[in-house]
Amino acid sequence: METIYALSSAGGRAGVAVLRISGPATSAAIKALTGREVPPPRVATLRRISDPANGAALDRALVIWFAGPQSFTGEDVAEFHVHGGRAVVDGVLGALGRQPGLRAANPGEFTRRAFENGKLDLTEAEGLADLIDAETEAQRRQALRQMEGALGRIYEGWRARLIRVLAYAEAEIDFADEDIPADLMAQLGPEIEALANEIRAHLDDGRRGERLRDGVEVAIVGPPNVGKSSLLNRLAGREAAIVSDEAGTTRDVLEVRLDLGGIPVTLADTAGLREAVGAIEKEGIRRALARAESADLRLVMVAAKPEGGIEGDFDLARPGDIRIVNKADMGGGADEALAISALTGEGVEALVAVLTERVTVLFGASEHPVVTRARHREGLEACAGELDRAFAGLRDDISGELVAEDLRLAARSLGRITGRVDVEDLLDVVFRDFCIGK
Structure with missing residues (x-):
């Protein structure tokens, strides 16, 4: 795993700029630029920053060390809070770029690593992006709620119920000769119908969250x-x-x-x-x-x-x-x-x-979490449609294998929203709109 670095605060002249590092070579970078061991975790420590190539002083800065996995990305992370002049920022970035094993981060790469290391699901990552872009109070409230997992908890709750239904359906298929309750498949109908109705009620929001x-x-x-x-x-x-x-x-x-x-x-x-x-x-x-x-x-x-x-x-x-x-x-x-x-x-x-x-x-902002992106809406609509097909299959007494396949597709549609299954093709889309350093 490569170690990445980037300016995490906005570019341009400022009182303070934050440079972030994440990856296995983070501690070595701190030692190289400060000439000292890493500070205690989560303690802001004043250090002199120098260029290891020539020993030239670059700044006096606050250095914060976050030992993985107790960090934003789940990896070893450091932040240098330096003075925000362009020469200072360029000097520290240049020194980091010359350290072995370090490279400049791609847009959204810190957040992508947080997702890949289980620190965020996709809806929480999108909520973070929305929070960064929020221009109004109502947008901020909605984005913060999503970043804190309000949407993800709803979708994962539905997915857990759906997986339970799918497990019962597959049990009747795979263990038909075993001692399991009779007509187990037929008993799943009310739960499938209830799930579909809950999802449709969630979708029937006048696109409030997207607006x-x-x-x-x-x-x-x-x-x-x-x-x-x-x-x-x-x-x-x-x-x-x-x-x-x-x-x-x-x-x-x-x-x-x-x-x-x-x-x-x-x-x-x-x-x-x-x-x-x-x-x-x-x-x-x-x-x-x-x-x-x-x-x-x-x-x-x-x-x-x-x-x-x-x-x-x-x-x-x-x-x-x-x-x-x-x-x-x-x-x-x-x-x-x-x-x-x-x-x-x-x-x-x-x-x-x-x-x-x-x-x-x-x-206006709703008291309850609402759909905020077309990607979520498409996944939920697909899930509801697949649940409808499964319910119709039970009603018409079609093959249990076909019902189970519809349930698997429904679970996959929900999982793609939060990133639990089949998301590799979504990652670039989700994270490419992040600014560098996030």
């Missing part, structure tokens, strides 16, 4: 010149979109990221919907319609007319959309619509409150 992890998509749609770009700028707090009295100014989908009640929201300003007057505007309108169709939530906007009434209509609105009448400072309005002025800010605070409440109700 919270990836962000809720909100589109502003409506005819030209009703103030969509002005509203985007007002909510973003900056000039993110060009605002003009000329119709068709917005030719493409413009996006800003917002934090509404701890939920990440991507707010999209779309081209005004009208009969296009050119190829570029036609393409913009096509993209606007596609974005409006795929959005999780839509703000359908029209504008008030000074003489009363509204410019445009709400024909595009569908159930659940938030209807807005802009330019409320000019007069006019519509029943069952929020009156705002993107120019003066009138009514915008109320709109933000309504939008925050809506996304929180639909996609």
Whole structure:
């Protein structure tokens, strides 16, 4: 096993940088760079760091030693907490790179070793990645819960029950001549059905966890010149979109990221919907319609007319959309619509409150662990389908071998989520998105 090293904190100038080492040559690296034996485990010790090649002093740093298997990766691990200047970091990394048996870590390799050494299952590793990437409070809570094993415990619990059912099914097949309960296979039906129902109830979450992890998509749609770009700028707090009295100014989908009640929201300003007057505007309108169709939530906007009434209509609105009448400072309005002025800010605070409440109700963090990735959903859907086939096989009295095979496939689908079986082809996918040093 090679020993790996990497900068584990963010790159760039900082007060402190953390360099991490993991593997069998870790203790030798500490001795080489400090000229002393390893410190007591888990005790931060101040040491002078020097380049073994020429004895040049590099820094005075805190050195922490984690003897395996009581470490993040399960191997011998060390951390050097050095000053965060680029010259210091480059000097220490260079010295480590010249030590026998050490090499620079690949992205996610520390976490992959933690998985391979039984310190994390795949869902916990993914939770760690999500925690690193979390931008909002709700994302942090969800990721922390997953990293601490909430999802893994549910899936492993189902898998344990499924393996027990499979064991009984195979017992009837392999030991049919032995003294085992009659019709053992038929007695497994209620447990198989209960498992399938529990998994489907878990899947029936409106994709809440995936939306919270990836962000809720909100589109502003409506005819030209009703103030969509002005509203985007007002909510973003900056000039993110060009605002003009000329119709068709917005030719493409413009996006800003917002934090509404701890939920990440991507707010999209779309081209005004009208009969296009050119190829570029036609393409913009096509993209606007596609974005409006795929959005999780839509703000359908029209504008008030000074003489009363509204410019445009709400024909595009569908159930659940938030209807807005802009330019409320000019007069006019519509029943069952929020009156705002993107120019003066009138009514915008109320709109933000309504939008925050809506996304929180639909996609806010759940008290119970929820599906957070498409990979999990695919595995659970496959498992539920295989359980359905096994249950149908029992009902139709088909071969016990075929029922057992469906149960084996179901167990394999669950095991692939947490990494218990057949995961070699998944490892690169799971860990490649980690930053180096994690």
